[in-house]
Amino acid sequence: MRAVEPEVRLVARPDVDYAEVSEYLAEVGGESWLERIDRGDLDDAQNLAEFAGRICYRSWEPGLNPNVTRIRTDQDQYLKNILASAHGSVLEHVSFSFVLHNVSRVATHELVRHRAGTAISQESLRFVRLDDLPFWFPDWAREDPELMARASGLLTQIEEFQGWMADHFGLDEEGVKFAEKKAKTSFMRRFAPEGLATGLLWTANIRTLRHVIENRTAPGAEEEIRLIFGKVGELMVKEAPSLFGDYSVQDGAWVPGWRKV
Structure with a gap:
């Protein structure tokens, strides 16, 4: 882990x-x-x-x-x-592309609900075999020693099982066809946690960005995606201050001066 x-x-x-x-x-x-x-x-x-x-x-x-x-x-x-x-x-007409790195599949499952005005290319665990389990913990979780010990132990066990399956299936042996590797890797991903960190390229136009930044930093949004889109908001204020300068940040929530643009 x-x-x-x-x-x-x-x-x-x-x-x-x-x-x-x-x-x-x-x-x-x-x-x-x-x-x-x-x-x-x-x-x-x-x-x-x-x-x-x-x-x-x-x-x-x-x-x-x-x-x-x-x-x-x-x-x-x-x-x-x-x-x-x-x-x-x-x-x-104005689009920007972001690499979202080390973000969980929890966050990406939330993000793909915003389809209008976006393009998404995400790392595929059907093809990419796991050899470790990168994982994000919020601050409050890190401050809980027992939780962290149990979580780390569970993730280490899952990680070891991923390695055992790869050896058991002989995926690194000479002559194994890629089609077989793909099929077994697709099976192995079923045992990966949804909180596993991944990466994707996410492209969105300004209209969509304004909507997603507001909605995904709101107090009721999932905490990791709030963190991600707070970072997106900070980048966009620097890139296009006349188009994002109307936001005020209130306890992490990005509130626009003008809505429904």
């Missing part, structure tokens, strides 16, 4: 092709928008969200749409208005 801590790593973010954007804006008369925005490493997410919003109303500058006589030129104010007006569809 190996004690682990859930980790969240942001591994992919939007990448805007400004040359293509520029050609489009030259056709519709919105070149001035490109002159107003920043184009640093962390600007593409917010620029893409603003781009999507302005397409809807042709609001690159006053007069392009006869109904638009003035526009917001400050991006922070523009995006806050998007949130306040619940124009969430434009946020679905």
Whole structure:
């Protein structure tokens, strides 16, 4: 048994092709928008969200749409208005990918309920044979010596059984076909605890992220997933402050200033 801590790593973010954007804006008369925005490493997410919003109303500058006589030129104010007006569809164009590492299957079973606006690739125990049992314990459990002794003993016994099965089935012997390894490994996973730590790549758009961060850090959410999405929230405030800066954190719960975006 190996004690682990859930980790969240942001591994992919939007990448805007400004040359293509520029050609489009030259056709519709919105070149001035490109002159107003920043184009640093962390600007593409917010620029893409603003781009999507302005397409809807042709609001690159006053007069392009006869109904638009003035526009917001400050991006922070523009995006806050998007949130306040619940124009969430434009946020679905902006996606981020996270590696969730050493998170339990308890947490991933909760997470997969959020399907809209996500993509998920999780480590498969049908193919990946267990040789140890990484496991996360909350602080209150670690402070209980008898609980930890019994839990560690049980996990060690399960871990030893996994090793015994691999030897019993001869999975490491020369000539064993992969199809047999897969079949036996699939059987062996049935004896692994649901709290076993695993890993997955999880991609979600901004609209989904806002919803999941709020729901999975709420006081009634499962404690491990609250920890995970508190970390996600912290990353997103740094990545896109105009799109996540409306949250206040209250006893670990991320409460947005604007809901149902």
